[in-house]
Amino acid sequence: SAVISQKPSRDICQRGTSLTIQCQVDSQVTMMFWYRQQPGQSLTLIATANQGSEATYESGFVIDKFPISRPNLTFSTLTVSNMSPEDSSIYLCSVVGSGANVLTFGAGSRLTVL
Amino acid sequence: AQKVTQAQTEISVVEKEDVTLDCVYETRDTTYYLFWYKQPPSGELVFLIRRNSFDEQNEISGRYSWNFQKSTSSFNFTITASQVVDSAVYFCAWGDSSYKLIFGSGTRLLVRP
Numbered sequence: 001s002a003v004i005s006q007k008p009s010r011d012i013c014q015r016g017t018s019l020t021i022q023c024q025v026d027s028q029v030t031m032m033f034w035y036r037q038q039p040g041q042s043l044t045l046i047a048t049a050n051q052g053s054e055a056t057y058e059s060g061f062v063i064d065k066f067p068i069s070r071p072n073l074t075f076s077t078l079t080v081s082n083m084s085p086e087d088s089s090i091y092l093c094s095v096v097g098s099g100a101n102v103l104t105f106g107a108g109s110r111l112t113v114l
Numbered sequence: 115a116q117k118v119t120q121a122q123t124e125i126s127v128v129e130k131e132d133v134t135l136d137c138v139y140e141t142r143d144t145t146y147y148l149f150w151y152k153q154p155p156s157g158e159l160v161f162l163i164r165r166n167s168f169d170e171q172n173e174i175s176g177r178y179s180w181n182f183q184k185s186t187s188s189f190n191f192t193i194t195a196s197q198v199v200d201s202a203v204y205f206c207a208w209g210d211s212s213y214k215l216i217f218g219s220g221t222r223l224l225v226r227p
Contacts, residue, residue, distance in 0.1 A: 042205065103215060
C-alpha cells in the first residue's frame with residue numbers, strides 16, 4: 001500500500017494565524033482525502049482533494065476556512081485558516097492507490113491552537 | 115443517511131481474555147464496504163480489514179476475527195487471547211464506491227497485564 005508522509009507532525013499555533021499541512025505519497029494515487037479528528041472524537045471527512053481542480057467539501061466545511069490544493073497525483077496541501085482553539089485537532093490525509101481497495105491514512109498532523 | 119454506531123465507548127479486559135467490539139451500521143445502499151481501523155496511542159490509523167456488502171463470510175486473521183451479518187446490520191470484531199499491545203481505539207467505518215468513509219465513534223480497548 002501507499003506510504004504517506006505528512007508535515008508537520010505537530011504544531012502549536014496562535015489564534016488568527018494559518019497553517020498549511022502537506023501530504024506526500026510515494027506513488028501516484030487516484031483519490032486523496034482530508035479528515036479531521038477533534039480531541040477524543042472520531043474522524044470526520046473534510047473534503048476530497050481533486051487533482052487539478054477545486055476540492056469537494058463536505059457539509060460544514062468551506063473552502064475559505066480549509067483551502068486545499070492537489071497539483072499532482074502524489075501531493076496535496078490543506079490549509080487551516082484564521083485558526084481558533086476549536087480548530088485544535090489531528091488532521092489526516094488519506095489515499096486510495098491505483099488498483100487498491102483500501103483507504104490508507106497518514107500519521108496525522110496534530111495542531112494545537114492557543 | 116448512513117450511520118455507524120459503536121455503542122461500547124470503552125472496554126477493559128485482562129490479558130488473554132477474548133473481547134468483541136460491536137459495530138452496527140445503517141444504510142439503504144445495496145453496495146457498500148465496511149472497515150475496521152486501529153488507532154494505537156501513537157495516533158496513526160492502521161487498516162485492519164475491508165469487507166464488501168456481498169461477502170458475508172466471516173474472516174479470521176491470526177487472533178483477529180470478524181463477523182459480518184447483514185440481517186442485523188452488524189460487523190463485529192473479536193480479538194482472541196488479547197494482549198497488552200492490542201490496547202488502542204478501534205474504529206468501524208462504512209464506505210461506498212467513492213471511498214468517503216463514515217466512522218463510528220470508536221471503542222477504546224484497554225488490555226491490562
